[in-house]
Amino acid sequence: SQQGEEDPQALSIQEGENATMNCSYKTSINNLQWYRQNSGRGLVHLILIRSNEREKHSGRLRVTLDTSKKSSSLLITASRAADTASYFCVAGGSEKLVFGKGTKLTVNP
Amino acid sequence: DAGVIQSPRHEVTEMGQEVTLRCKPISGHDYLFWYRQTMMRGLELLIYFNNNVPIDDSGMPEDRFSAKMPNASFSTLKIQPSEPRDSAVYFCASSSKTGVGHEKLFFGSGTQLSVL
Numbered sequence: 001s002q003q004g005e006e007d008p009q010a011l012s013i014q015e016g017e018n019a020t021m022n023c024s025y026k027t028s029i030n031n032l033q034w035y036r037q038n039s040g041r042g043l044v045h046l047i048l049i050r051s052n053e054r055e056k057h058s059g060r061l062r063v064t065l066d067t068s069k070k071s072s073s074l075l076i077t078a079s080r081a082a083d084t085a086s087y088f089c090v091a092g093g094s095e096k097l098v099f100g101k102g103t104k105l106t107v108n109p
Numbered sequence: 110d111a112g113v114i115q116s117p118r119h120e121v122t123e124m125g126q127e128v129t130l131r132c133k134p135i136s137g138h139d140y141l142f143w144y145r146q147t148m149m150r151g152l153e154l155l156i157y158f159n160n161n162v163p164i165d166d167s168g169m170p171e172d173r174f175s176a177k178m179p180n181a182s183f184s185t186l187k188i189q190p191s192e193p194r195d196s197a198v199y200f201c202a203s204s205s206k207t208g209v210g211h212e213k214l215f216f217g218s219g220t221q222l223s224v225l
Contacts, residue, residue, distance in 0.1 A: 031212060033212070033214075035214075040219075040221075041219070042113075042202075042219055043152075043200070043216045045213045045214065045215070048212055090214075095140070095157065095159065095164060095165075095206065096154065097142065097154065097157075098154050099144075099152040099154075100151065101151035101152075
């Protein structure tokens, strides 16, 4: 399986601040994906970074990948109250996609 | 496309009753996943299918749980008999695998199951 483990478990920041979440994994991967889950809803795909990429941007999202350390980080810049959600990573490549427990982000207005 | 459709959205039942959760994946997707989410255990992969065939059911907690995919557009997850500890949100997700693996899972809105 390709499980990612997110860190920290919870993060609370003020609106306008940046939020950084980390992900570690154990096996080799083809890609690393980040998902967001708003309370009571299904997960939504945010961004994918391939194993041969080191950094990727999408709007206020910035993802980095360090395959030598088997780690990734998700940075949300200029956070908004609407960014309050749980964030999950999953290491892609095999068929079996296993999620960690996520990082619960709270953005206070 | 309407996305992955799950039904019912909420299910309340009594211990011992049979529960059937339903999922319609996105048309053209050849992988379907069933996950269960609780506060204590997080998001657990129960089983996944490829081209309607169960590939890995090692996450199914016990024999009380069974899943089927009779065709490419429909899957069910059945719990019989249900127990209070089965209370959770059950998600279905579908995907189309490329040559470099799954690149995006599409999740349904989930079924909130409460077993009294």
